[in-house]
Amino acid sequence: MKSVCRLKYPLEWFDELVENIRAIWIKSEIEKHWAIGDLILKNRLKFKKPEYGNKTIAHLAIETGISKSTLYDCIKLRRRYPSIEAVYNEIPPGGKLTWRNIRDSLRKQRRRRVTVQERETGVEYATHNIRVFNNCLFNCRYCYSKLPLQRSRLNRRVPNPTEEAKLYAKDPEPKIIMIDFCCDPYPTKNSVTRKVLEILGPSAHQVMVLTKNPRDAMEDIDVMSKYDNIWFGSSVTSLYPLPKEEPKAPCDNPERIECLKIAKEEYGLHTFISTEPWLVWEDDSGEIIDLTRPWEIIEHTHSFIDYYIIGALNYREQLGYPPLPKGYYKHHIPHILYLLMKYKKMFFFKKELRINEK
Numbered sequence: 556m557k558s559v560c561r562l563k564y565p566l567e568w569f570d571e572l573v574e575n576i577r578a579i580w581i582k583s584e585i586e587k588h589w590a591i592g593d594l595i596l597k598n599r600l601k602f603k604k605p606e607y608g609n610k611t612i613a614h615l616a617i618e619t620g621i622s623k624s625t626l627y628d629c630i631k632l633r634r635r636y637p638s639i640e641a642v643y644n645e646i647p648p649g650g651k652l653t654w655r656n657i658r659d660s661l662r663k664q665r666r667r668r669v670t671v672q673e674r675e676t677g678v679e680y681a682t683h684n685i686r687v688f689n690n691c692l693f694n695c696r697y698c699y700s701k702l703p704l705q706r707s708r709l710n711r712r713v714p715n716p717t718e719e720a721k722l723y724a725k726d727p728e729p730k731i732i733m734i735d736f737c738c739d740p741y742p743t744k745n746s747v748t749r750k751v752l753e754i755l756g757p758s759a760h761q762v763m764v765l766t767k768n769p770r771d772a773m774e775d776i777d778v779m780s781k782y783d784n785i786w787f788g789s790s791v792t793s794l795y796p797l798p799k800e801e802p803k804a805p806c807d808n809p810e811r812i813e814c815l816k817i818a819k820e821e822y823g824l825h826t827f828i829s830t831e832p833w834l835v836w837e838d839d840s841g842e843i844i845d846l847t848r849p850w851e852i853i854e855h856t857h858s859f860i861d862y863y864i865i866g867a868l869n870y871r872e873q874l875g876y877p878p879l880p881k882g883y884y885k886h887h888i889p890h891i892l893y894l895l896m897k898y899k900k901m902f903f904f905k906k907e908l909r910i911n912e913k
């Protein structure tokens with residue numbers, strides 16, 4: 556059955572979600588509520604922005620005929636219990652557990668304190684970040700981690716990635732964890748990042764591996780392909796090598812793209828591209844130099860990439876880049892949006908794209 560809601564994003568996944576929820580609705584009371592909560596949380600990344608969550612739940616309620624409050628009960632149930640077995644383990648010997656009892660206790664439940672150390676990511680598309688290394692040696696010209704303020708922030712804490720991963724692994728509340736947006740997790744192939752993935756693989760979280768060295772990262776593709784919650788991504792700043800901008804990155808842009816293609820086509824991984832920063836400026840003579848041209852990246856990669864993140868070049872002045880041509884992002888975003896919708900891709904536009912225009 557087709558969705559009747561007019562949502563602003565591709566509807567195929569939404570229709571599928573609606574159909575799956577309808578199929579689960581005929582299961583036993585407790586099981587079906589848990590399964591629906593599980594399904595909604597697994598699709599959470601597709602809700603695009605946290606603030607669209609309520610809207611999507613409202614649309615789901617209309618499509619499925621299940622009330623909004625019941626859908627929220629389902630989510631709370633799944634958040635409290637990582638598996639359906641864990642729900643049944645609550646039943647005292649000889650006792651009875653009904654959906655009504657559980658629902659009442661869920662509704663009384665105050666917001667649970669998160670059991671792991673929360674790390675503010677500073678990025679909107681992930682809720683948490685695990686830093687594996689403290690220094691990145693790739694020396695990208697546009698890297699803001701080398702700016703004094705950012706550097707002192709990073710130096711404030713020594714990374715302890717495996718311990719952090721263990722804490723997250725115990726937390727049943729699903730999160731979106733980046734590895735890593737501050738320092739590349741694959742300076743070279745290494746056992747620490749692999750260990751972190753092994754710990755988080757069986758967890759409830761969406762784990763997003765982001766690297767400019769996918770060649771070495773693919774040494775761990777056996778771990779990544781074992782778990783459905785691990786996504787494999789790379790920063791792609793152009794279709795071409797950019798040695799001046801990324802002098803020491805082990806893989807240039809074409810090789811990163813090639814690795815992602817292999818990851819999708821041969822190993823079936825969820826793949827993403829972070830097209831950030833979008834490298835564009837206006838030189839002294841007024842000529843516009845756009846090295847990134849995100850629409851070209853999308854046209855070239857859409858058959859093997861599931862998710863695109865697009866962000867601006869931040870700290871332009873401090874990093875010594877010329878100014879952004881006036882209205883440039885605003886002018887090109889509709890076309891990029893058109894392509895993403897046409898190819899039915901998940902996407903995220905970072906808010907700096909709007910802020911940088913001002």
Ligand code: SF4
Nearest residue numbers: 691694695698737738
């Ligand atoms: S790979 Fe990322 S963290 Fe490393 S220098 Fe480049 S931008 Fe900075």
